[in-house]
Amino acid sequence: MIRRTGFCHALRKISYFLPLALFACALVIVHNELKIHGLDEIMANLQATPRLQVLAALALTVLNYLVLAAYDWLALRFTGHADIPLPKMIAAALLSYAISNNTGHAWAAGGSVRYRFYSKWGVPGWDILKISLFQAITYLLGALTLGLIGSLLLPLFLPPSNSQPAIIHWITAICALSLAGYWLAVLLWRRPIRLQGFELCLPSATMTSWQTLVACVDVVLSSWVLWVLLVGKLELGFAGFLVVFVVAQVIGVISQVPGGIGVFESGFLWLLSDSIDQDEHLFVVGALLLYRAIYYFVPLMLAGLGLIGNELYARRPMLTAAADNLGRLLTAVLPQLYSVLLLLAGGILLLSGSIPTNPDVMDWLRDIVPLPVMELSHLTGSLAGLLLIFLARGIRLKIDTAWHGSVILLSIGILASLLKGFDWHEALVLTLILLLFIPCRGHFSRPSSLWHMPFSRYWLAMIALILATTVWLGFFAHRDTAYAHELWWQFSTEGSAPRFLRATLLLAVITSCYILFRLFGVAQPFTLRKPDADELDEAQRLIAQGSDCQGFLALLGDKYLFWSAKRSAFLMFTTISQYWIAMGDPIGEPREFEELLWQFREQADHYGVATVFYQVNEKLLPVYLDLGLSLFKLGEEAKVDLWEFSLKGKQRESQRGALNKFTKLNYRFEILPGPDVPAILPRLQRISDDWLSGKRTQEKGFSLGFFDPTYLCRTPIAVVKDDKGQIRAFANLWQTDNREEISIDLMRYDQDSPKGIMDYLFTELMLWAQSQQYRWFSLGMAPLAGLERRPLAPLWHKIGNVIFDLAGEFYHFEGLYAYKAKFAPSWRPRFLAAPAGLSVPLILLSIARKIAGGWIGIFGNRSHGSSHSIDT
Known part of the structure; x- marks a missing residue:
């Protein structure tokens, strides 16, 4: 099992870099295919493309995206949600496809966008997942059908002298076997497919036929967008072109490279390489570049504007209500938007430094700008572009020094663009980006170091792609220049190739130095190890100084501790596949909390996982939103106001009754300090074992306490003794030094004790805490309590209320809430902060499994031994 797990983990790691390797292969193919053309030829061909053809391609793109909406139309009918208005459905489909067409794992990317819309329109999360799967299968049906037809017909359109590429035979086999298997399943398999509680029915043969038809029309229309740019320029007929x-598109989809960029183009050129002459080849190259811009980039840009407009429209009441809401919206949006702008600015400077400048401009410029200044400006511009790409990550993380560095580098880039070749177009774009940055200083206020800034594998891959493309473009543009060692030292206004070589060397040196610094000079990622006794002592001092007793859960020792740089604050967390789950809010110095949360997220990013925060309160909700997380109400915490606590009144009748009953039985209540606990541990152990046996349950963890001698010795113990001095019930105490809050965690009692002994313990403990001038007594959280029951309440609230009402077979939600409610507490909301999307139910299930100690703990037990889940 260990070997298999290790192999799967290694395979998953390799799969992360597979698209990068395929992109590199595609780059090699593109280079070989384009070596017969000069860059100036390609640019001239692009400029000579008739506007009518470009407009026709744009019109066909619009038509094709409307056909793409038919995917959603079929999927909604398949899942039983045909009542969604057509305009809304089309808008959601267009936005999602414009984004998913430009990303890898397109079905997942499109699904997250659809979730944003369909969940508001009453479509359950599981059905949105079914819709995404249905659409992915629909596209595959069309692509596989046309791929099979195309691979069978392609040899008919190849010259007789050419041998058939081996990949064509593989595509034929894959498409044929996949289609045959799927159609057999549709025709013969009648039962639903169940995977871990998820149920999916295969569509009917009629629906499958419609899927195939719509997908085929989609693929044919998308081919017309490229074909219309080649009309009259190829001798190859449309039938051969379509094949x-x-x-090529199937190859691009299989590669999982975002948008198939590079892979589709290289495959297309490779398949046509022996069927067209040199002039036709140049037209194909220009058409492919225009096709990428028209069919992919233009819809993506419009989708981005559409999403921003939708968010502004959805938040129009907040935007008109108060200016600070606009500030919060900008805080959430600007880091992502501005990081993309910096990537654009850096890419422009790098690409500009790789290609030759206009000779006419250089002749004019050399009379104004000295040659050394021109050479230095070229190097400076390329270096500024490289640093801007790295700083884009800092802007995404809202680091203050990243903003200062971006402003400085953008200013340098503007000046370098003008001095190295008077590229005013480039300078204008950089100026506009700079003007957008200057007034937004307040949105980038994290006082963090750029040297310790984390880079996930996706960011590193993106930077590698940009640098690889830049270097390739430079060598491609200067490939007619014969290499000589003297090139490195040639300085002249016409020396574009030497300038490119020097700039490339500078970029390679700076990048290598940064990589070495990251490897040897920067602290390695956080080491996952459970805290020892000294670390728990250090944590306990901070917990006692706080005002929230939840931090005492760290003393269980079953969670990792993540410390701030000054070790004045920490988080406790556990790990599951793909997530680090923090238990509650940070503990310690409040001024450290925001930076600590960001550092926690960045360290998780080092490990390639996301962050989740369980049972957080409302104080830090803006920070969790800034981290890019969504909030889900888990329930409410019950807190008794001890300053107003009294046994008077009808509401306190049960507490008075318990107090009188056990006083007459000569039972007494005592508080035993930590040093006295070891002597009574054997008796506490017997009570605990008896309690677990009687309740037919097992120990919990994570957010609930469990019997551990070391843990119990760290806190005072409240005990109830009978008339013979024998301990019959106990609970360990959580107390803050400022007496702001007191609570209990582990509570157990002898099964032979008189009924109501825990009511007696609670009553005595509250009276004692009141006499010690404590402010609040926390009874812990009542899960799923306080969720809205209105018709327009969020989907999560509706699901939670159903679980609250019907899940008594596994957990006494309603009884737990009723027991805590009889103490007339104040209710404080508790939230889950997690990445939005379809993963939330799985995250909650994983947390429940962590708490219960496995699936048996969830479904095989009906009571928990903690004040946070008091058994009624």
Whole structure:
């Protein structure tokens, strides 16, 4: 099992870099295919493309995206949600496809966008997942069908002298076997497919036929967008062109490179390489570049504007209500938007430094700008572009020094653009980006170090792609220049190739130095190890100084501790696949909390996982939103106001009754300090074992206490003794030094004790805490309590209320709430902060499994031994 797990983990790691490797292969193919053309030829061909053809391609793109909406139309009918208005459905489909067409794992990316819309329209999360799967299968049906037809017909359109590429035979086999298997399942398999509680029915043969038809029309229309740019320029007929297009697109989809960029183009050129002459080849290259811009980039840009407009429209009451709401919205949006702008600015400077400048401009410029200044400006511009790409990550993380560095580098880039070749277009774009940055200083206020800034594998891959593309473009543009060692030292206004070589060397040196610094000079990622006794002592001092007793859960020792740089604050967390789950809010010095949360997220990013925060209160909700998380109400914490606590009144009748009953039985209540606990541990152990046996349950963890001698010795113990001095019940105490709050965690009692002994313990403990001038007594959280029951309440509230009402077979939600409610507490909301999307139910299930100690703990037990889940 260990070997298998290790192999799967290694395979998953390799799969992360597979798209990067395929992109590199595609780059090699593109380079070989384009070596017969000069960069100036390609640019001239692009400029000579008739506007009518470009407009026709744009019109076909619009038509094709409307056809894409038919995917959603079929999927909604398949899942039983045909009542969603057509305009809304089309808008959601267009936005999601514009984004998913440009990303890898397109079905997942499109699904997250659809979740944003469909969940508001009453479509359950599981059905949105079914819709995404249905659409992915629909596209595959069309692509596989046309791929099979295309791979069978392609040899008919190849010259007789050419041998058939081996990949064509593989595509034929894959498409045929996949289609045959799926159609057999549709025709013969009648039962629903169940996977871990998820149920999916295969569509009918009629629906499958419609899926295939719509997908085929989609693929044909998308091919027309490229074909219209080649009309009259190729001798190859449309039938042969369609075959090549479909096969190239299937290769691009299989690669999982975002948008198939580079892979589709290289496959298309490779398949046509022996069927077209040099002039036709140049037209194909220009058409592919225009096709990428028209079919992919233009819809993506419009989708981005559409999403921003939708968010502004959805938040229009907040925006008109108060200016600070606009500030919060900008805080959430600007880091992501501005990081993309910096990537754009850096990429522009790098690409500009790789290609030759206009000779006419250089002739004019050399009379104004000295040659050393021109050479230095070229190097400076390339270096500024590289640093801007790295700083984009800092802007995404809202680091203050990243903003200062971006402003400085953008200013340098503007000056360098003008001095190295008077590229005013480039300088204008950089100026606009700079003007957007200057007034937004307040949105980038994290006092963090750029040297310790984390880079996830996705960011590193993106930076590698940009640098690889830049270097390739430079060598491609200067490939006619014969290499000589003297090039490195040639300085002249016409020396574009030497300037490119020097800039490339500078970029390679700076990048290598940074990588070495990251490897040897920066602290390694946080080491996952459970705290020892000294670390728990240090944590206990901070917990006692706080005002929230929840931090005492850290003393269980079953969670990792993540400390701030000054070790004045920490988080406790556990790990599951793909997530680090923090238990509650940070503990310690409040001024350290925001930076600590960001550092926690960044360290999780080092490990390639996301962060989740369980049972957080309302104080830090803005910070969790800034981290890019969504909030889900878990329930409410019950807190008794001890300053107003009294046994008077009808509401306190049960507490008075318990107090009188056990006083007459000569039972007494005592508080035993930590040093006295070891002597009574054997008796506490017997009570605990008896309690667990009687309740037919097992020890819990994570958010609930369990019997551990070391843990119990760290806190005072409240005990109830009978008339013979024998301990019959106990609970360990959580107390803050400032007497702001007191609570209990582990509570157990002898099964032979008189009924109501825990009511007696609670009553005596509250009276004692009141006499010690404590402010609040926390009874812990009542899960799923306080969720809205209104018709327009969020979907999560509706699901939670159903569980609250019907899940008594596994957990006494309603009884637990009723027991805590009889103490007339104040109710404080508790939230889950987690990444939005379809993963939330799985996250909650994983947390429940952590707490219960496994699936048996969830479904096989009906009571928990903690004040946070008091058994009624």
